[in-house]
Amino acid sequence: MSEETIPVELARLWRLPAPHRQGRPPALDVDRVVAAAVELADDQGLAAVTLDKVARTLGFTKMALYRHVGSKDLLVELMVDAAVGAPPDIRRPPRQWRAALTDCALALRERYTRRGWLLQAPTAGPPRGPHLIGWLDVQLRALREADLDRGTKLGLLMPLDGYVRQACLQEQQMRAARGERDQADVEYEYGAALARLIDPRHFPDAAELFAADPFPESAAPGRDIAAEDFRFGLDVVLDGIAAALTRTRR
Structure with a gap:
């Protein structure tokens, strides 16, 4: 062209x-x-x-x-x-694709956290600018050795990017809603209130969940619950990519 x-x-x-x-x-x-x-x-x-x-x-x-x-x-x-901005220069051995994508996701979360207004910008289409294409290139490099066509690789990366953006947006909104209050305190009060409110005859599984006291009353000093939640969700998405790669090899 x-x-x-x-x-x-x-x-x-x-x-x-x-x-x-x-x-x-x-x-x-x-x-x-x-x-x-x-x-x-x-x-x-x-x-x-x-x-x-x-x-x-x-x-x-x-x-x-x-x-x-x-x-x-x-x-x-x-x-x-x-x-x-430009992505970090993430270079890991081919078998460490999961670690490379994790590094990329954590780096992108840091950019979103530092400049929260990025999450308010509408997504009107696929990435077009040089920096965003650079992030895509880093992710594609992680999957370079995967025996997949390029369209399938892109399809695997789309839910990963969607998760990072949505998880960061949700974290931003919840942080704004609770203000200066500690996340552990807010979650504990939420869990305790729902445990008293939910009728097990109408919502048996939800009642069982909240009766198990899923939110601790307080967090250990220095514990970053939001970061832990992000990593848990990220691992779930990466498990899905791993499963797709396994199916392809078979």
């Missing part, structure tokens, strides 16, 4: 040079716009990012931004790719 046939949105995401124009070079470019927008999101959240605000921050008009980012939707996509 020649540069002439590449869509404008992809050209901006990949920073392809614009057609040469006569006169002075532009005082504004995509990187400056995106950097200002990311800084605004870091300070005030994604909802605070508007083309007007970004333009005022840079000392330009809103119309001046359209030449470089085209639309608010593309600006958000540019911001996400820039803010997620």
Whole structure:
């Protein structure tokens, strides 16, 4: 595909040079716009990012931004790719594919935790920017030795990415809801209240669960329950990938 046939949105995401124009070079470019927008999101959240605000921050008009980012939707996509950043250089032996995907998932969770507004950005389609493609490349490298066609490998990775994003979003929302309260205390009160409320005649299995006191009254000092929950769910997803790989070998 020649540069002439590449869509404008992809050209901006990949920073392809614009057609040469006569006169002075532009005082504004995509990187400056995106950097200002990311800084605004870091300070005030994604909802605070508007083309007007970004333009005022840079000392330009809103119309001046359209030449470089085209639309608010593309600006958000540019911001996400820039803010997620390049993936870590994860290189493990082929048989350690599970450890490699775990490393990648934990690294992505760290990015989502550090910049929570990333989870508020809509997912309008598959990854297109260079950084997100870099994360995909790291994951594909982990499955390089698997005897699967490339489409199947991509299919295995989609639920993994979906889990990481959804688990981090749920953690973010629950953290916001409980405020300064400790997660163990909130979960214990929840379990104790439901144990008293649920009628085993109507919900026998749920009643049995809560009667077993599944949530401890307090957590050990320094224990990160959210991280433990994330790892448990991640292992379940990776077990599914392992099962798919086993079926293929058979």
